[in-house]
Amino acid sequence: DFYRFKAWALVVMSGERTIEAHAPRDSPCEQSKLRFYCSWFCPCAQRTWVCLEYLSDAGLLDYTYIPINPYVPGENNQDTKTPLSLAEKAEKYPDFVAASPRGLVPALADRSGGGENVVNDSLVCCEYLADLCPQSGLMPPSPVDRAKVRMFWEHCASQVIPHFYKMLMFKSDQREQAKQDLLAGLSFANAKMQAVSPQGGMFLGGNRFSLGDMALGPWMQRIPIVLGAYRGFELPKTEEFERLHQWWEVLRVFPAFQKCLVDEDRLKRNYAGYADGSATSEVARDWVGIGNKKPTPAGPATTN
Known part of the structure; x- marks a missing residue:
C-alpha cells in the first residue's frame, strides 16, 4: 500500500545533485535528445522538472538539464529579481529563447522525432511529457x-x-x-x-x-x-x-x-x-x- 511506498521513498537526493547528473555531456553523441531549460528556483519549472525525473526514474526517457538564469546578477553574484531583457536573454541563451520566445522557463526542445519540437509553459510542457509517455499515468486515461x-x-x-x-x-x-x-x-x-x-x-x-x-x-x-x-x-x-x-x-x-x-x-x-x-x-x-x-x-x- 502507499504507506509502505512512503517509507520506501525516504531516500533523499538533492536538486543540486540532480542538476549535475543531467548536465550537458562533453560528447555530442552522449547528449540526450530532450533538452530541458530550467531555473532551479522557479516553481513553474519545477513542475516540469519533477515530471521529467519521474519519467527518467521509470526508464521512459532521458533529458539534459540546461540551467537558465533570467536575472541580472547582483553584487557578489547574489540572486536578484531584476530580469534580463529579452534581447539580453537571446544573446546569452539563444537556444533557450528559440524554444521559449518570451524568454520564460520552463521550455523543452525535443529532437527525438528527427526534427526539433519546442514546447514552453509549465502546463503545456507537463502535458507534452504525459502524451509522450502515456503509459506513465502522468495524465490518467479516464x-x-x-x-x-x-x-x-x-x-x-x-x-x-x-x-x-x-x-x-x-x-x-x-x-x-x-x-x-x-x-x-x-x-x-x-x-x-x-x-x-x-x-x-x-x-x-x-x-x-x-x-x-x-x-x-x-x-x-x-x-x-x-x-x-x-x-x-x-x-x-x-x-x-x-x-x-x-x-x-x-x-x-x-x-x-x-x-x-x-x-x-x-x-x-x-x-x-x-x-x-x-x-x-x-x-x-x-x-x-x-x-x-x-x-x-x-x-x-x-x-x-
Missing part, C-alpha cells in the same frame, strides 16, 4: 479524471498561486487580505482533493502520481520555507486543511519530487527580492500590478 486534474490545476493557478505572491510582496496593510484569499483558495483545494480521493495519498489517491500533484506541489514546498520565513505564515493544522497536509506528507517524500528540492536556505535567499519589494520580474509585474492601483512594495525583507 476523461473524467483528466478533467479533474485540469480543473484542479486551473483552481491553483487562479485562486492559490497569485495570493502566495501577493502575501509575500504586498505591504502589511494589504497583506491580511492576501492571507485570507490564500487560505480560502487552499481550503477549496483541500475540499476538491478530498472529493477526488477521500482514501488519501496523492491527488488521484494512493501512490498515483500525476499532473494533479504538480498543480500545487512546488508552492506547498515554498509555503513554510518562504512565507514562513518572511511572513510568519503557517498553514493551519485543522480539519479544514487536513487532506492537504496528508497529501503533502506523501508528496514531499516521493523520490522524483525529492530529487528536485534545492537547499532550503538557498531557496529562501532567492525570494528576498519579492519580500523586500525590489523585484521587477514578470511575476512581480503580474501580481503587484494587478488592478488600477499598484500596491505599495513590502519594504525590507526580514526572516523570522
Whole structure:
C-alpha cells in the first residue's frame, strides 16, 4: 500500500545533485535528445522538472538539464529579481529563447522525432511529457479524471498561486487580505482533493502520481520555507486543511519530487527580492500590478 511506498521513498537526493547528473555531456553523441531549460528556483519549472525525473526514474526517457538564469546578477553574484531583457536573454541563451520566445522557463526542445519540437509553459510542457509517455499515468486515461486534474490545476493557478505572491510582496496593510484569499483558495483545494480521493495519498489517491500533484506541489514546498520565513505564515493544522497536509506528507517524500528540492536556505535567499519589494520580474509585474492601483512594495525583507 502507499504507506509502505512512503517509507520506501525516504531516500533523499538533492536538486543540486540532480542538476549535475543531467548536465550537458562533453560528447555530442552522449547528449540526450530532450533538452530541458530550467531555473532551479522557479516553481513553474519545477513542475516540469519533477515530471521529467519521474519519467527518467521509470526508464521512459532521458533529458539534459540546461540551467537558465533570467536575472541580472547582483553584487557578489547574489540572486536578484531584476530580469534580463529579452534581447539580453537571446544573446546569452539563444537556444533557450528559440524554444521559449518570451524568454520564460520552463521550455523543452525535443529532437527525438528527427526534427526539433519546442514546447514552453509549465502546463503545456507537463502535458507534452504525459502524451509522450502515456503509459506513465502522468495524465490518467479516464476523461473524467483528466478533467479533474485540469480543473484542479486551473483552481491553483487562479485562486492559490497569485495570493502566495501577493502575501509575500504586498505591504502589511494589504497583506491580511492576501492571507485570507490564500487560505480560502487552499481550503477549496483541500475540499476538491478530498472529493477526488477521500482514501488519501496523492491527488488521484494512493501512490498515483500525476499532473494533479504538480498543480500545487512546488508552492506547498515554498509555503513554510518562504512565507514562513518572511511572513510568519503557517498553514493551519485543522480539519479544514487536513487532506492537504496528508497529501503533502506523501508528496514531499516521493523520490522524483525529492530529487528536485534545492537547499532550503538557498531557496529562501532567492525570494528576498519579492519580500523586500525590489523585484521587477514578470511575476512581480503580474501580481503587484494587478488592478488600477499598484500596491505599495513590502519594504525590507526580514526572516523570522
